[in-house]
Amino acid sequence: MRQYIFKRLLLMIPTLFGVAVLVFLMLRVAPGDIVEMKYAGTGAFAPKEVLDLERAQLGLDKPLWHQFISWMWGIVRLEFGNSMWTGRPVIHEIAIRLELSLQLALMATIVAIFLSIPLGILAALKQDTWADYFVRVFSIAGLAVPSFWLGILIILGFLIIFQWLPPLTFTSFWEDPQANLTQLIWPALAVGYRYSAVATRMTRSAMLEVLREDYIRTARAKGLREKTVLVRHALKNAVMPVITVIGLEFAFLVGGLVVTEQVFNLNGIGMLFVESITQRDYIMVQTLVLLISFVFIFVNFVVDLINAVMDPRIRYQ
Amino acid sequence: MANANFQFNTTSTPSRLRRWIEASLRFAGQRPLGAAGALIILIMILTALLAGLIAPYDPLGTDYAAMLQAPSSTHWFGTDSFGRDVLTRIIYGSRTALWVGFVSSFLGATSGALIGVASAYFGGRVDLMLQRGMDLLLSFPLIILALVVVAVLGSGVTNIIFAITVPMLPRCALVVRSSALALREMPFVEAARALGFGPTRIILRHMLPNVMAPYLIMLTAFLGQAILLEASLSFLGLGVSEPQAAWGLMLRGAAVEFAERAPWMAIYPGIAISLSVFAFNLFGDSLRDALDPKLRV
Secondary structure (H helix, E strand, O other), X not given: OHHHHHHHHHHHHHHHHHHXXXXXXXXXXXXXXXXXXXXXXXXXXXXHHHHHHHHHHHOOOOOHHHHHHHHHHHHHOOOOOEOOOOOOEHHHHHHHHHHHHHXXXXXXXXXXXXXXXXXXXXXXXXXXXXXXXXXXHHHHHHHHXXXXXXXXXXXXXXXXXXXXXXXXXXXXXXXXXXXXXXXXXXXXXHHHHHHHHHHHHHHHHHHHHHHOOHHHHHHHHOOOOXXXXXHHHHHHHHHHHHHHHHHHHHHHHHHHOHHHHHHOOOOOHHHHHHHHHHOOOHHHHHHHHHHHHHHHHHHHHHHHHHHHHHOOOOOOO | OHHHHOOOOOOOOOOHHHHHHHHHHHHHHHOHHHHHHHHHHHHHHHHHHOHHHHOOOOOOOOOHHHOOOOOOOOOOOOEOXXXXXXXXXXXXXXXXXXXXXXXXXXXXXXXXXXXXXXXXXXXXXXXXXXXXXXXXXXOOOHHHHHHHHHHHHOOOHHHHHHHHHHHHHHHHHHHHHHHHHHHHOOHHHHHHHHOOOOHHHHHHHHHHHHHHHHHHHHHHHHHHHHHHHHHHHHHOOOOOOOOOOOHHHHOOOHHHHOOOOOOHHXXXXXXXXXXXXXXXHHHHHHHHHHHOOOOOO
């Protein structure tokens, strides 16, 4: 077990290195660099010498391999460098946004769990009745409705009916939980509904499979209460694929809420990503992509571990 | 199960069209939800093709005398902040959505299938290299990868298609590879190799036709996602650019700014996106159930 964990963690390094190379090269291929973007923004004419001087200050005049190695060497020493746009440490800029993004991802996941598991069980128990059809249409619709549009509708609804808008400035949960929640609950609902869709369908199909097993009949024949049969015998065995799906979605949510953050005007990781990619802030984009794919790979690994721990039939290899 | 009598023919026979129609009718009879999805898709395709005939106004025609008008008998879905007819722009937007959706899904699924089959056929080091490459592309959320590609290529329809193709590719490659692995050991592939056929011919003529089921499943599953992704990118201002009509673009900027005064600007394009993705998902789901009920995409 320990060896398995160690090996998996070690295997993350080449993948992350590949991601780093890929992003580094793609950004350099992209037309325009940060210096041009800065001066294009001011609209003033800048002679080539000024641009070159600025490039030299940012280290952009050095050959590519040199830039790459110095960036990598920084990461090895856990020094991620400064944002090329603001000049502040990237770590600092990311940390402020990560709190918001992580909280939103967590809340959306909780919404998804509370929607999908009861609905999935209901649909499986009442297979081919109106309840089942309702749940299925509800979840297919969740996949079809873009969460940013759902967000617009929520905001619109509040505006028209209550003449009220969710607060626009972010307050930390630790400072003022109520203000924090009134802001974040709406995007969490919009996103959570969408992400409950896959999990609902997974719960339903897994439950349907398990409910046909012999041990369920045995449990019922023993005279156990229906609730015990459902929770202890059926759900416990059906929940594994659901955990997998939900875990993978959480990994996606940390970096993938680019559009929803835009709608609710949330200054999270996604918004930072879009900003820095349009500004060609190489260091920031590179670090963000590394972080996002690290979360992605790491959560994948954790999901595998949970699977292995909860299901003794799965061997560690 | 229904999948036994439902198959796609790749061989040319005189009655190919009739068999296709029969298979489609059987599919419609057995899976009404899928048929409903297909019907909506058909209507959308017709709308996109006949946009010039159906649309009541010019999609680019600004009319500042008729700005932000509520839905009425002259403008069914109202007008936007430039006085353009919302219904007309939704009709023309279906062209963008379908074009981007179909082309990027086709490219993504096809190149993914080719890589998957080649990976399975060659095995060994080639397989390992291709798989690592695919793993690399799979270690980002879909939209992050698409955004990086857009940054490299710039916005515009062709570049958006490419940006959506890239993240789709590894997902198809993975699924197709796993079905192709079993194929490799089949006697007919062995026979083809014994006859001295090269790898290109074996992959294209012998193996590829036999992974049609997962290929079609992935293709239809991609369609809805591609339309959503295009809408998201355009909404961010990184996809299709004004004045071209695109649903995601219609929700951007003025639609949010004037949401209170002109909610129709924000409501109808969203319905168009949801309905089309819904239709593609319904159809894709039923097709998956018919072709391979065990596969979970």
